[in-house]
Amino acid sequence: MPADTPHLPLLPLEHLRELVRLPTMxxxxxxxxxxxxFDAFIDALPRLYPALHAALEREIVGGHSLLYRWTGSGDGSPTVLMAHYDVVPATEEGWEHPPFAAELSGDGDEQLVWGRGTLDDKGSLVAALEGVEAAVLAGLTPRADLYLSFGHDEETVGTGAQAIVDLLASRGIRPELVLDEGGAVVEGIFPGVSEPIAVVGVSEKGIVTLSLRVDQDGGHASTPPKLSATARLARAIVRLNRRPFPSGFTATNVEMIETLGAHATGPLRWAFGNLWLTKPLLLRVFARLSDETAAMVRTTQAVTQLSGSQAANALAERAVATVNIRVAAGSSVAEAVEHVRRAIRDPRVAIEVPQANEPSPVSPTSGSAWELLRSTIVEIYPGTIVTPYVMLAASDSRHFTRISDHVYRFSPFRMSTQERGTLHAMNERMHVATFLRGVEFYTRLVRSLATER
Incomplete structure (x- = not known):
């Protein structure tokens, strides 16, 4: 776009609100x-970001996922900035503000924008688009190709991201840096450390969707057997719940503890700096400190769905429980399934594995890609400690580990414990100041990858 071409002023917050109002569930x-x-979302982007769409090529992949390519001036390895625009379902029940109204509340630094997708993950998507739009308008061009990859079904099965990776792989593309949603700037999560912490995912846990099934004769509920299908299933669930996976520190856990421990105060600084001696004690501390720290040091298991009889007065002929397992780095899907089998100790409870992904490879915490990410975080959030961690949830970025050794997971927003608790829950919201800080993060990151045309 010529430098003298008139354009509308960038209005990041209004762009976010417009896109949050689209219920892309x-x-x-x-x-x-x-x-x-979804179609409305795709159609809105050229109007909201005209300079970007004039400068970048866009492909629709896998039905509704989007892949943009900004051709670089050189032939170096490309960068991929990722996000997804689908959201988990929501109804208005229980919300302080409707989930798809994108309403504002409060003033100044306490102003909030409410809605499903503000944190997960339209906030990051809009911030990335704003950063590229600003760079195009400033007359910049990337030194190497820059891709934007926006998935449409990350919250379910991630077929869009898989299709994009397949396409890039077929073209022989191996990115030098891939950045997706993940960790954030947080406070109060690590004992003895008062400074804000930017946790950057260098890996993520594997996922196992496991089904426990009991098939048994049914009948009238007035003459129940000693152990019905539902009772047998309940016993298996109780046994599984009483036997958590063993805990242990991965290499990434150790690096995180050493990084943050250097900033701890009092005896904790000594404890974190002498893991060779204090590791058993710290494992117990992490396992009990909070749900988040407990999940950091072990494979987790959670029964999420139950089904039984179709009638109140009929015995279930089939009782089923769904178990969501997040496999720790260094473990495997096979180990997780075997743990469940040993825990429930009942051959009449069938174990099926309809979906499974191994833990992701660990990306390095040194080199140009990591340093670019680390330095940009510190520029935007001065005084913040940057540390690697293993992401507890899953993201589309796991598919990109097939074509890149430098895959990182970081959402450039400050999130309180309460705000993190709204992810996939009611009252999802974000501070407007935090969102604008995220826009600044992507604007600086893109500028670091670009040069004057």
Missing amino acids: SRTEVEETDWAP
Whole structure:
């Protein structure tokens, strides 16, 4: 776009609010998805970001995922900035502000924007688009190709991201840096450390969707057997819950403890700096300190769905429980399934594994890609400690480990414990000042990758 071409002023917050108002809810049963909001989302982007769409090539991949390419001036390895625009389903029940109204509340630094997707993950997507739009308008061009990869079904199965990776792989593309959602700037999560901490995911846990099933004769509920299908299943669940996976520190855990421990105060500084002696004690501390720290040091298991009889007065002929397992780095899907088998100790409880992904490879915490990410975080959030960690949830970035050794997971927003608790829950919201700080992060990151045309 010529430098003297008139353009509308950038209005990041209004852009975010417009896109949050589109209920792009992905569903496990694909046929239940309403694709109209997805189409509206795709159609809105050229109007909101005209300079970007004039300068970048856009492909629609896998039905509704988006892949943009900004051609670089050189032939170096490209960068991929990722996000997803689908959200988990929400209704208005229980919300202080409707989930798809994008309402504002408060003033000044306490102003909030409410809505499903503000944190997960339209905030990051809009911030990345704003950063590229600003760079195009400033007359910049990347030194190497820059890609934007926006998935449409990250919250379910991630077929869009997989299709994008397949496409890039077929073209022989190996990115030098891939950045997706993940960790954030947080406070109060590590004992003895008062400074804000930017946790950057260098790996993520594997996922196992496991089904426990009991098939048994049914009948009238007035003459129940000693152990019905539902009772047998309940016993298996109780046994599993009483036997958590063993805890242990991975190499990334150790690096995180050493990084943050250098900033701790009092006896904790000594404890974190002498892991060779204090590791057993610290493992117990992490396992009990909070749900988050407990999940950092072990594979986790959670029963999330139950089904039984179709009638109140009929015995279940089939009882089923879904167990969501997050596999720790250094472990495997096979180890997780075997743990469940040993824990429930009942051959009449069938174990099925309809979906499984191994833990992701660990990306390095040195080199140009890591340093660019670290230095940009510190520029935007001065005084923040940057540390690697293993991401507890899953993201589309796990698919990109097939084509890149430098895959990182970081959302450039400051999130309180309460705000993190709204992810996939009611009252998801973000401080407007935090969102604008995220826009600044991507603007600086993109500028670092670009040069004057």
